[in-house]
Structures are given as structure tokens and as C-alpha cells.
Amino acid sequence: MKKRFYKNIFLISTPGLILLLAVFPIIVxxxxxxxxxxxxxxxALYEDKCAHCHGIEGAGDGSAxxxxxxxxxxxxxxLYKIRSTESGQLPTDQDLxxxxxxxxxxxxMPAWSKILTEDEHWQLVAHIKTFHDGFEGVSPRLIDxxxxxxxxxxxxxKGEEFYTTLGCADCHGVIGRGDGTSAPDLTDEWGFRTWPAxxxxxxxxRGGATTEDIFKRFIGGIAGSPMPSFISxxxxxxxxxxxxxxxxxxxxxxxxxxxxxxxxxxxxxxxxLFMFEDIMLKVEEGEELAxxxxxxxxxxxxxxxxxxxxxxxxxxxxxPEEQPQAAVGDKVLxxxxxxxxxxxxxxxxxxxxxxxxxxxxxxxxVIDPRQFNPSIDxxxxxxxxxxxxxxxxxxxxxxxxxxxxxxxxxxETVEDALAIQFPxxxxxxxxxxxxxxxxxxxxxxxxxxxxxxxxxxxxxxxAKGIDKATVQSTQGPIQAEGVYKDxxxxxxxxxxxxxxDRNDVQFTPGVxxxxxxxxxxxxxxxxxxxxxxxxxxxxxxxxxxxxKRFVYPPLVALISVGLLFGLRSSxxxxxxx
Amino acid sequence: xxxxxLFTKCLIIFVVLWVFLxxxxxxxxxxxxxxxxxxxxxxxxxxxxxxxxxxxDDRFREFLRPVKETLADDSRRTRRTVLFxxxxxxxxxxxxxxxxxxxDPPAALRTAHPAPPDELTYRDKVIGSTQEVENxxxxxxxxxxxxxxxxxxxxxxxxxxxxxxxxxxxxxxEGHFAHGFNPPPxxxxxxxxxxxxQESFFFWRISKGGPGLPPAATxxxxxxxVWEDHLTEEEIWDVILFLSEYTGYRPRTFxxxxx
Numbered sequence: 001m002k003k004r005f006y007k008n009i010f011l012i013s014t015p016g017l018i019l020l021l022a023v024f025p026i027i028v029x030x031x032x033x034x035x036x037x038x039x040x041x042x043x044a045l046y047e048d049k050c051a052h053c054h055g056i057e058g059a060g061d062g063s064a065x066x067x068x069x070x071x072x073x074x075x076x077x078x079l080y081k082i083r084s085t086e087s088g089q090l091p092t093d094q095d096l097x098x099x100x101x102x103x104x105x106x107x108x109m110p111a112w113s114k115i116l117t118e119d120e121h122w123q124l125v126a127h128i129k130t131f132h133d134g135f136e137g138v139s140p141r142l143i144d145x146x147x148x149x150x151x152x153x154x155x156x157x158k159g160e161e162f163y164t165t166l167g168c169a170d171c172h173g174v175i176g177r178g179d180g181t182s183a184p185d186l187t188d189e190w191g192f193r194t195w196p197a198x199x200x201x202x203x204x205x206r207g208g209a210t211t212e213d214i215f216k217r218f219i220g221g222i223a224g225s226p227m228p229s230f231i232s233x234x235x236x237x238x239x240x241x242x243x244x245x246x247x248x249x250x251x252x253x254x255x256x257x258x259x260x261x262x263x264x265x266x267x268x269x270x271x272x273l274f275m276f277e278d279i280m281l282k283v284e285e286g287e288e289l290a291x292x293x294x295x296x297x298x299x300x301x302x303x304x305x306x307x308x309x310x311x312x313x314x315x316x317x318x319x320p321e322e323q324p325q326a327a328v329g330d331k332v333l334x335x336x337x338x339x340x341x342x343x344x345x346x347x348x349x350x351x352x353x354x355x356x357x358x359x360x361x362x363x364x365x366v367i368d369p370r371q372f373n374p375s376i377d378x379x380x381x382x383x384x385x386x387x388x389x390x391x392x393x394x395x396x397x398x399x400x401x402x403x404x405x406x407x408x409x410x411x412e413t414v415e416d417a418l419a420i421q422f423p424x425x426x427x428x429x430x431x432x433x434x435x436x437x438x439x440x441x442x443x444x445x446x447x448x449x450x451x452x453x454x455x456x457x458x459x460x461x462x463a464k465g466i467d468k469a470t471v472q473s474t475q476g477p478i479q480a481e482g483v484y485k486d487x488x489x490x491x492x493x494x495x496x497x498x499x500x501d502r503n504d505v506q507f508t509p510g511v512x513x514x515x516x517x518x519x520x521x522x523x524x525x526x527x528x529x530x531x532x533x534x535x536x537x538x539x540x541x542x543x544x545x546x547x548k549r550f551v552y553p554p555l556v557a558l559i560s561v562g563l564l565f566g567l568r569s570s571x572x573x574x575x576x577x
Numbered sequence: 578x579x580x581x582x583l584f585t586k587c588l589i590i591f592v593v594l595w596v597f598l599x600x601x602x603x604x605x606x607x608x609x610x611x612x613x614x615x616x617x618x619x620x621x622x623x624x625x626x627x628x629x630x631x632x633x634d635d636r637f638r639e640f641l642r643p644v645k646e647t648l649a650d651d652s653r654r655t656r657r658t659v660l661f662x663x664x665x666x667x668x669x670x671x672x673x674x675x676x677x678x679x680x681d682p683p684a685a686l687r688t689a690h691p692a693p694p695d696e697l698t699y700r701d702k703v704i705g706s707t708q709e710v711e712n713x714x715x716x717x718x719x720x721x722x723x724x725x726x727x728x729x730x731x732x733x734x735x736x737x738x739x740x741x742x743x744x745x746x747x748x749x750x751e752g753h754f755a756h757g758f759n760p761p762p763x764x765x766x767x768x769x770x771x772x773x774x775q776e777s778f779f780f781w782r783i784s785k786g787g788p789g790l791p792p793a794a795t796x797x798x799x800x801x802x803v804w805e806d807h808l809t810e811e812e813i814w815d816v817i818l819f820l821s822e823y824t825g826y827r828p829r830t831f832x833x834x835x836x
Contacts, residue, residue: 048823049746052737064737108753110746328759332682362757365742366786366802373740427685433795436788512683535758535800538682549676557669565659568648575649 058131068474082207087229088284106204149309159314177487237276333539335383374532402522733821
């Protein structure tokens with residue numbers, strides 16, 4: 001009796017089990033974990049940790065929002081940038097969890113994984129979903145990452161080709177520094193300014209910098225921003241040949257009309273296209289697709305996905321995943337000695353110096369008007385010196401070249417510029433005070449001021465405060481050359497090591513000299529005190545390795561040999577007596 | 578097994594203590610000790626060993642015996658030859674590495690918690706003695722909870738409009754500007770910060786910022802702005818309330834400081 005009962009249970013449950021086993025992994029692994037129901041705890045947590053930026057009602061209008069760019073997300077519209085779902089769809093719960101956990105690099109959204117527990121993450125996910133009523137009962141299509149194309153030179157080359165043909169450069173610039181022609185005019189869905197990503201700085205990619213992350217942004221687009229889904233750049237459902245044929249027919253149509261056969265051909269292609277447009281519309285509306293529609297769509301997407309993997313590999317090839325380390329400790333800037341003439345701006349010799357030293361910049365928020373959202377993130381530097389002179393090569397990324405012009409908002413004349421700052425008197429020892437880090441105070445600083453309108457001039461200045469800078473009455477012979485290319489400035493400066501002027505800094509080999517920077521991006525509204533600044537760093541003219549290193553060590557070795565033998569003979573002598 | 582000589586024992590003790598200082602204390606147990614501190618300790622240890630072995634004549638003779646043997650005894654020829662080659666070579670390498678290393682950048686010294694001035698001021702207005710001034714809104718915590726909450730909420734607004742760029746969303750000193758600064762912005766989640774100071778100390782540091790540091794706190798590398806230029810007196814007291822409410826740490830009070 002009992003056996004029979006079990007057998008029945010088995011018979012009944014097997015098909016169900018098989019079905020469950022088939023569906024279960026899809027649900028669990030595709031969707032990740034699901035958020036619990038919204039709770040009071042989640043609301044309280046949100047109000048304590050999130051509301052100051054994202055607003056009590058989730059509209060992205062917290063008290064901090066005004067000074068932030070990118071703006072905190074407005075959750076009420078259901079537009080989420082970083083998703084694992086296809087274009088036009090809502091994110092999964094896991095996507096929301098991941099964003100809270102990892103934060104958004106390059107924005108003010110921190111990674112909460114260090115601060116909140118996993119349960120608290122889920123409580124927040126549940127609460128954030130209450131701000132938008134579209135989450136109820138939708139099952140978004142996930143981006144299929146199974147067809148990943150491994151990284152190779154060949155794939156990178158293909159990706160580079162797509163980068164050009166698809167028009168990525170319009171926003172992201174010819175080589176990808178975010179300096180495209182339309183870059184200065186981009187706004188998001190809310191009308192706030194938005195800068196295209198600088199693809200050479202993967203550590204600022206909001207959704208992470210792995211190849212998969214980049215791929216997902218291509219397929220899903222970045223909702224609310226001008227970054228479209230890659231899919232919209234193609235005629236979905238047509239092969240490359242069919243698409244080319246269609247373009248050809250369209251050209252013919254405009255020229256002298258089509259023959260009957262050609263018209264039929266065109267209509268067939270168009271029908272195919274419309275069918276996929278309908279499917280895509282359904283997907284975006286969140287409607288359930290029929291199984292055969294899923295299959296058709298997957299097949300049509302395949303070649304686009306492959307191209308996206310190539311493009312992702314190309315983007316991956318541009319820059320390092322991690323932000324370079326700042327020029328302190330063993331990364332400190334060391335000017336290298338070079339006998340004879342110092343290299344000019346485009347000299348190959350600069351490539352001998354492997355890595356440029358990296359000086360991070362942040363917004364100047366000490367003195368009004370302040371810059372809360374600097375667009376210049378860092379200056380890098382290399383340097384050579386010889387017996388009489390020192391040469392520097394500075395670079396910094398700027399998405400726009402801005403010659404002097406009136407700012408749209410303030411009417412003030414803005415322009416791109418850089419100032420390199422040294423103390424007039426170099427501090428002796430670590431406790432000797434340096435001048436105030438923003439253009440000095442009671443202790444003055446010495447400045448090299450460079451402006452884009454006069455790219456071959458560096459003006460010597462002294463300052464005793466951020467608004468107390470004066471041009472030196474006698475300008476020493478300083479050579480300079482600045483160029484802008486592909487979203488990056490390069491500035492070459494050469495000066496003699498020592499000068500007669502008491503208000504100049506004097507460069508002495510072996511002495512650590514403080515250095516700091518101020519940078520202005522005219523297109524970002526930078527002018528006067530509103531700018532990006534660094535704190536003090538130091539650099540050194542690396543002393544020429546002394547010849548003493550071939551004299552002292554052998555001498556010491558010889559002396560120790562002598563001492564040992566002396567000891568030996570004295571011990572022997574004493575024992576013999 | 579041969580009994581260890583006194584010299585070998587002393588050598589072992591010395592090496593073991595060096596390993597303990599260099600790798601256990603400075604590494605496993607805590608941050609690495611500065612080389613100067615280690616050599617000071619080793620000097621003391623050496624002195625102690627020498628005192629120990631030279632107290633009695635016999636012991637000193639016993640201590641020196643293996644050294645003398647190695648130097649003069651014919652039976653120790655191999656050992657002598659090896660040492661006579663090895664010691665000069667080590668000296669050669671050591672001196673070479675000392676002469677040819679690059680200069681290290683100066684270490685950034687920092688007085689983490691400078692002493693505040695006697696008199697607490699806001700702009701040019703004297704508020705009172707730094708020792709005695711208390712947060713004028715602190716009493717509301719007991720007397721009027723609603724009013725207290727208004728002040729804390731205002732402090733929260735002030736914090737996220739002005740401070741969180743450097744001091745971070747979670748007050749942990751890891752704001753999105755923090756990477757640009759050295760010394761790093763203060764971490765209020767550190768249990769050693771808020772409970773150790775009176776609210777008047779925070780008022781002083783916030784209102785006067787880096788430029789207001791006393792001469793003893795050179796080299797004045799702090800990038801902290803002078804917030805009295807941007808905030809009202811009330812806003813500064815409110816943000817101090819927020820710091821303590823958010824982190825759960827209470828600043829010291831005057832009565833505590835007295836003891």
C-alpha cells in the first residue's frame with residue numbers, strides 16, 4: 001500500500017519535476033535574486049542613506065542634487081542606466097542590488113557594499129522599486145552574454161572599424177577621449193548636461209569596466225542618457241548583404257525609380273524589417289513574446305551581438321582598468337638627467353620615460369565661486385634636465401578646446417588654461433610650512449600660467465592668495481608650446497635651472513620641490529576661482545648617480561679585509577706570548 | 578649534538594629579537610616600525626648582551642673563545658676562509674646599495690589633532706572659552722526633541738551640500754574628492770575621532786579650516802576650507818549635531834574633559 005502510494009506520487013510528480021528543473025535555473029540564474037516586499041525598514045534606511053541625493057520621493061532632487069553632475073537618479077521614471085536587460089526595459093532586482101553594492105565609478109554614488117549588509121541592500125531595492133509603478137509583473141529580456149568573443153588583436157581591429165562606421169566618434173571623439181563634435185551639447189532626459197565617457201578612462205565607466213559590462217551598455221543602451229542601444233544602429237532582421245542591398249535600392253529609388261522586380265525585392269526586405277520592428281515594440285512595451293518570436297529575435301540579434309563584442313574588445317584595448325596611482329612615494333615625479341640638449345615637444349626621447357607621473361585634480365570648493373563638478377580629472381608630467389635647463393611635458397584630458405569666449409550662463413570670458421605652481425622658497429624639512437595649496441597666502445608661490453589663446457607663451461606670475469596673483473614685471477626666457485589633439489592638451493615648458501629673480505623657484509638637483517596645479521576647462525564654466533586644483537605634490541631632479549658608488553664600496557670591503565687579518569694576527573700574537 | 582657556545586646563543590637571541598621586531602611587531606602585529614626605531618632597540622639589546630657576558634671574567638673569556646678560535650686556530654681554517662671572503666663581500670654590497678639608492682621623498686608629517694586656541698571665535702566674534710563653550714542646541718536633545726530633530730536635519734542638509742565631497746556619503750572620509758588629498762579627509766566613523774573631542778573643537782576646525790591651524794601643526798597640508806566663509810554659526814553647530822547623530826558617537830563634554 002505504502003509502496004504504491006510512493007509510486008503514484010512519483011508518477012504524478014515526475015513531469016512537474018522535470019518542468020520545474022527546466023524552468024528553475026532560468027528563473028534563478030537569469031533573474032538573480034528577487035527583492036523582498038517593500039518594508040518600513042527599507043524606507044527608513046533609504047531616508048537615512050539615500051534621500052539626501054535621490055530625494056524623499058525618489059525624484060532625484062535631494063538637497064545635495066543641485067551641486068552634482070551626473071545628477072542623482074530620478075527613480076520615478078523607471079529609466080535606469082546600468083542594466084543587464086535589453087534596450088527600453090526595466091532593470092532586474094539584481095541589477096539594482098549591484099548598483100547599490102558597487103556604486104557608480106566616476107560619479108558621486110559610492111559603493112555601499114562596505115557599509116550595508118546584504119539584507120539592507122535588498123530592502124533598499126524593494127523601496128526604490130516603489131517609486132515607479134512599472135515594475136509590477138514584467139519579465140524583461142536579459143542580454144545574452146553567452147556568445148562572448150575572446151579578446152584578440154583581430155577582434156580589436158574589427159571593433160575599431162565599427163567604432164568609425166557606426167558614428168561612435170560623433171560623441172566619443174576620433175580616438176575615444178569623449179571629445180566628439182557633439183560632446184559639448186549633450187543633455188540627458190531631464191535636460192541636464194552630460195559628458196560622453198572618455199573611453200581611455202575605464203575607471204570612470206559607471207557600470208564597470210569589464211568586457212561584459214561594456215558589452216551590456218552597447219546592447220541595452222544607457223537609459224536616460226544620449227547613449228543609444230547599439231541595436232538601433234542596424235536594420236534588425238536583415239543580414240549585412242540585405243541591408244547593403246536595401247541602401248542600394250533606396251539610392252536608386254531617389255535617382256530614377258525602381259523596376260518592378262526591384263520594387264518587389266524592396267517590399268520583401270521592408271516587410272522583414274517591419275516584422276522585427278513589431279517584435280521590438282512588443283519587447284519595449286513589456287508584452288509577452290510568443291516562443292517563435294523569441295527565437296526569431298535571438299537569431300536576428302546574433303550578428304549584432306558579435307559586432308558588439310568586437311567593439312567592446314576595442315574599447316577595452318584603450319585604457320587601463322584602474323586609475324593610475326598618484327605621484328607620491330615610489331610614483332613621485334623624477335626629472336631625469338640628460339647630457340646635451342633637452343628634447344623638444346615632439347621628440348622621441350619622451351617615450352624613453354615609461355609612465356608619466358599622475359597628479360589627480362578635484363574641484364576647488366574653498367573660495368567662491370566654487371567648482372563642484374570639475375571636468376579635468378588629472379595632469380600628468382614627465383621631465384628631463386641637463387646642467388643648465390629643465391624641460392617638462394604636461395598632459396591633461398579636456399573634451400573641448402575652448403578659445404576665449406563668453407560663457408552662456410555668466411557672460412564671463414572663459415577659456416582653457418593651466419597653471420603650474422611652485423613655492424618661491426622651498427621648504428627645508430618636513431615641518432617647514434609650505435605656502436597655502438591654492439596659490440599661497442602669507443608665503444608666496446611662483447606660477448607658470450598658460451592659456452590656450454597664446455599656446456607658445458608661459459607667463460611667470462607670483463601669488464599670495466587665490467585672487468592675489470600678479471604678473472612678474474620682468475619675464476624670464478621660458479620656452480613653451482601647447483597643442484590640443486583628440487581630447488588632450490600637451491604642454492611643453494623649458495626654463496633654466498636657476499635665475500636671477502628672487503621671486504622665481506630655483507631648481508636644484510636632489511632637492512624635493514613642491515608642485516601643484518590649477519586647470520580651467522572653459523566649456524565647463526571654469527573661470528578664475530572656479531576650476532580644478534591639486535594639492536601639493538613633490539618632485540625631484542634625480543641626481544646623476546655619483547661616481548662615488550665605484551669608490552666607497554670597494555674601499556669599505558678592503559678595510560674590512562684588513563681589519564679581519566689585523567684581528568687574526570693580534571689574537572695569534574697574544575696566544576703565542 | 579654539540580652544546581651551543583655562549584657566543585652562538587647570544588647570536589641566536591640577537592637574530593630572533595631582530596626578526597621579532599622587524600617582521601612580527603612590524604608586520605604581523607602592527608604596521609612596520611621605522612628603521613631608526615628598530616636600530617635603537619637592537620642597540621639596546623646588543624648593550625644588554627655585552628653587559629651580560631662581561632660581568633664575569635670567565636664568562637667573557639668563554640664568550641670570546643669561539644671568536645678567537647675562528648680567527649687563529651688551525652682546525653677552523655675552512656670556517657675562517659669562508660668568513661674572510663663573506664664579510665667583505667657583504668660590506669661591499671651593503672655600501673653599494675646605500676650609496677646608489679635614490680633619495681626618498683620627504684615623509685608627510687602631520688599633527689593629527691592640534692591643540693585649539695583658548696578662545697573660540699566665529700569670523701571676528703568671540704563666542705567664549707574653547708574649554709567651556711557647548712553646542713547651544715545640544716540641550717534640545719532633552720528639552721525639545723522636535724526642535725532637536727529640526728537642527729539635526731538642517732545639519733544633514735549642510736553636510737550633503739558642503740562636506741560629503743571629501744568626507745563621504747557615510748562620513749567615512751571616502752568622498753569622491755578624497756583621492757585628491759593628502760592627508761586624507763577625516764573619517765568620522767573612526768571611533769578615535771568624535772568621542773575624543775568637545776563640540777567646540779569641531780566648531781573651531783570647521784570654522785577656521787586648514788588655514789586656521791596653529792604654528793605647531795605645520796606643514797599645514799590640510800585642504801579643509803574655512804567654513805565660516807560659507808556657513809552661519811548655527812549651520813556649523815547643526816552639522817556637528819548631525820555628525821554625532823549619524824555615527825552614534827558622542828563628542829566629549831566639558832565635565833568629562835575636566836576629569
